[in-house]
Amino acid sequence: MQMRGARLFLLMLAVLAASFIATAQDNTIRVNTRLVQVDVLVRDKNGPVGNLTKDDFTVLDNGKPQRIDVYSISTARRAVSEPAAPPLPAGTISNRRDAQNENPTSATVILFDMLNTPQQYQLNAIKQLIGYLKSLKKEDRIALYILENELHVAHDFTNDPDDLVRAAADIQLGEVPGSELRSVRELMRAWGGGRSGFRAAIANAAAARAQRVDPTADAIEAIARHLAGLPGRKNLVWMSANIPLTPVSGSSPNGKESQIDRAARLLNDANVAIYPVDIRGLLAPDLPNNTSRRGRPMEAYPPPDSMIRLADSTGGRAAYFSNALEGAVRAAVSDGEISYTLGFYPSVDAFDNRFHKLTVKTTRKGVDVTHRTGYYALKDPKPSDQERRSVLSDLLESPLNASQIGIFARVESDAVKPGTFRVIVSIDAHDVHLEHRDDKWVGSLDLAMRAESSSETSIKMQSIPISLTEERFRTALQRGMVFEETAAANGADDRLRIVLQDPATGYTGSIWIPLIKPAGIGR
16 A cells, blocks of 8 residues: 555544543643553452552562552443443544443453363353353453454454353364463373383474463554553453463563563553463373272362463463362452552662562552553663564564554545545544654654555555654644545455554554445444
8 A cells, every 4th residue: 555654633623622632631641751650459358349449559669669540440330320421423433442432441351262271161261251241241242253363353342241142152272273272191102102202292292382471472562462451450360371472581671581471561661460260170181091089189280370470460460270270260350449559650760670579558448459560661662663663564564553552543535436435533642752853842753554355465664753842742642643645446445554663662552443445334
């Protein structure tokens, strides 16, 4: 698709009024500072505690108390009682609104992992998942995704149990290549024993792991980018027999970061807690004929280490050695009913490229406090050009929108050139890194666009410079920064993919926009 130079401008008219962009509570951007947020669950013997104030909390960064600059409480029940968000202008879509035009305050993704789960465990897990979905509460916002060789969206966020049950019932059971060999004992049986057979088995097992590690890691990254722009704490319930991420590493993102450490960092940056559910239940796949664990010491079967580490690192809980899968999913979703978000701005000296341990305390007695374990204090989070282009390439194909940068977009059909569209995109200025230089607020955004029907394989990217006076900067905070592009539909129902990236931070926003020719229904 041919792209002309995008024209960035501030919209002063009511076409895309202030309601078009959901702005932050204050109209400020902190220059060269970074906010560290930690989502906190507080429970007592009766369940979640929801009446704590900012003064009830203390946040420690490597043992040092921090001033709490940001405080909020998210409750799923309050989201139901409050009026719906103002409707978007006709034909407008957003990467931060669900199908019901709502910005969920309590969001849970259930990921059914077929890639890393043998078929023998899938049927029972689906039955129990359907059992939970049938009892969905009105305040629950659930999305159902499926991981095969790629990530698929079975159903995006909704509180309609019937829609979710139908989506779960439509899951096709099947064996994904590379997922059935699960232990050395099985490998020896499969390859006939002996040293040569053993070496061949190990080599094939390594190849099988390599086939599924990248899709697993990619799925975590895509989900983290998708949920990053939603407010409050988000839950990722990962139903799987295994999450094959490597735990060995250097401990710093500037060195060789392990896959588990990277996954935890991405999820924490997006305020996502992971709840792995081992869907093998009480069956031991490393024993002949799936012998029950009953009658054997539990310590003989080590728990899934990657699941536990990811849960502990992000403030979630791992469920394993249990056949009550429905209850495990229910417990994970209920954790999102009430949560607190606490934020602070570390000093410049605190960014030392090391992992910082976070501790949250409360004055309330007799409660359990759960939160993520810490964060990486990177001096320069700017990604390399190669990393940025890799993310852009992934997002052009991803079924999920990235929401680190808020986007609202609409298309207008060109009456003179049928099949050609004027695309208007508004960006939440609070999500873009801008610096104050010579009485101007300056920055840039990288833009990549591609029609879904396009056969192009290369990424065509352009840079959009940003330079705003103080007055225009304030207007941008209220109404967004807007640019225009043109696009052509190659079929009756084509779609346009738009990906934006801030080169200073690596933050991304992406959205799919339907392009319908005049003969169809305009949107």
